[in-house]
Amino acid sequence: MGTRKSQPMTTTTVPGHRHSSSAFSHEVLFYAGEDDFLSATVPFIEEGRADNAAMLVVVNAAKIDRLRALLGESGAGITFTDMMVVGSNPARIIAVWKEFVSRQDDARPIRGIGEPIWPGRTPAELVECQRHEELLNLAFAETAGWRLLCPYDVDALDESVIAEARRSHPFILENGTRHHSEHFAGLEAVEAPFDAPLLEPSSPATVFEFDDHGLKQVRTSVGEHARAAGLDTARTSDLILAVNEVATNSLRHGDGGGRLRIWTEDGALICEVQDHGRIDQPLVGRVQPPLTIEGGRGLWLVNQICELVQVRTFASGSVVRMHMRLP
Numbered sequence: 001m002g003t004r005k006s007q008p009m010t011t012t013t014v015p016g017h018r019h020s021s022s023a024f025s026h027e028v029l030f031y032a033g034e035d036d037f038l039s040a041t042v043p044f045i046e047e048g049r050a051d052n053a054a055m056l057v058v059v060n061a062a063k064i065d066r067l068r069a070l071l072g073e074s075g076a077g078i079t080f081t082d083m084m085v086v087g088s089n090p091a092r093i094i095a096v097w098k099e100f101v102s103r104q105d106d107a108r109p110i111r112g113i114g115e116p117i118w119p120g121r122t123p124a125e126l127v128e129c130q131r132h133e134e135l136l137n138l139a140f141a142e143t144a145g146w147r148l149l150c151p152y153d154v155d156a157l158d159e160s161v162i163a164e165a166r167r168s169h170p171f172i173l174e175n176g177t178r179h180h181s182e183h184f185a186g187l188e189a190v191e192a193p194f195d196a197p198l199l200e201p202s203s204p205a206t207v208f209e210f211d212d213h214g215l216k217q218v219r220t221s222v223g224e225h226a227r228a229a230g231l232d233t234a235r236t237s238d239l240i241l242a243v244n245e246v247a248t249n250s251l252r253h254g255d256g257g258g259r260l261r262i263w264t265e266d267g268a269l270i271c272e273v274q275d276h277g278r279i280d281q282p283l284v285g286r287v288q289p290p291l292t293i294e295g296g297r298g299l300w301l302v303n304q305i306c307e308l309v310q311v312r313t314f315a316s317g318s319v320v321r322m323h324m325r326l327p
Contacts, residue, residue: 024140025147027178028169030162032155037063041113042070043176044149048111049074054104058083058096058114059151087116090125090132091303094139094286101143110146117165119156122266124323125308126161127196132286133168134190139283141187149173193280193313198321201270205263210247211256218247218260222271225262229269230327239324242305243271245298246320250275254317268307268323276317285311 031037041057045067048055056079057067064080071078079100087093093116104110116129133150140148152165166172166183206225210218222243226236243260250258254275261272285299299320303309308323 023144025171026137026169027147027149027171027173028165029149029151029173030154031151037151038066038070041067041151045071045078046074051109053109053111055079055111056081056100058086060084083115089303089306089308090116090128091286091309093132094135095288098287101146112146112148113151114148115151117152117157117161124310128308128310130164130168131194135282135286137170137187138190139287191282193278195312195314198310198312198319201263202265203263205261207259207261209257209259212251215244215247219244221262226269229264231269231324235324238305239271242302242322243273245302246273249298250277253277268325270321270323272319272321274317274319279311279313279318285309
């Protein structure tokens with residue numbers, strides 16, 4: 001699973017180019033309840049409309065309906081997307097922003113609103129959402145000229161989540177005024193290999209070691225567990241494909257072998273591959289590799305298949321934990 005470390009990103013300035021107008025502005029908005037959400041986001045959107053900004057709003061369906069009702073005709077031309085759909089796996093969200101930004105005229109400003117964290121996220125999903133928020137700063141470090149606003153409901157979210165938001169966002173928007181967050185951790189922390197601890201399985205796990213002769217056994221074991229857990233044929237095939245991709249990477253980059261663990265927990269079938277390689281590219285699996293680059297598509301594919309993917313790199317090696325929701 002090891003990959004080469006990515007190079008630090010820098011912001012370039014080009015006269016007359018949208019990227020020269022200002023740095024990428026990643027902002028957190030703390031609000032208290034839905035009415036407060038609307039009182040802050042509607043002016044943000046209307047200001048963007050006045051500036052002829054391209055806008056993408058990624059929040060839940062209920063908030064989309066209320067925003068559209070309040071904006072009326074001024075909401076025409078704004079793209080709305082349901083975060084509950086595109087952000088069910090947080091590792092898919094950056095690609096949505098990348099695609100939207102890439103379609104815009106360089107001379108046109110951009111605004112976005114994205115709310116990936118809401119009450120009801122599982123502890124594992126929450127950690128991956130927080131990692132996503134950190135990585136936005138790296139993914140768009142060279143993409144100036146747009147403001148991305150990330151709302152957090154202080155009435156519904158734990159204080160620890162709010163504190164983490166202060167560390168992952170360079171700016172805070174309060175009362176219509178944007179200011180620097182003194183708690184922002186910086187890009188250096190984001191670029192480091194992610195080593196947040198993973199909880200041990202809460203139920204018995206099937207465990208076996210594999211080498212270059214063991215891929216067939218990996219696929220067979222995953223298929224047996226998937227069918228026994230109630231996954232249909234299509235989802236079983238998807239999970240086999242995902243685990244096979246990660247295990248193949250272990251053979252290529254993890255000293256020729258790895259360890260597979262399979263168990264069920266919290267309504268999901270979980271397959272984990274561990275090896276001695278290192279995953280040093282923080283955005284791997286979150287940005288689709290160009291067709292001109294050979295390889296590097298395994299974790300991208302895995303994120304398209306699985307409901308949640310947890311990637312970690314420790315001193316002992318790397319771990320990829322794949323979650324497939326059970327019916």
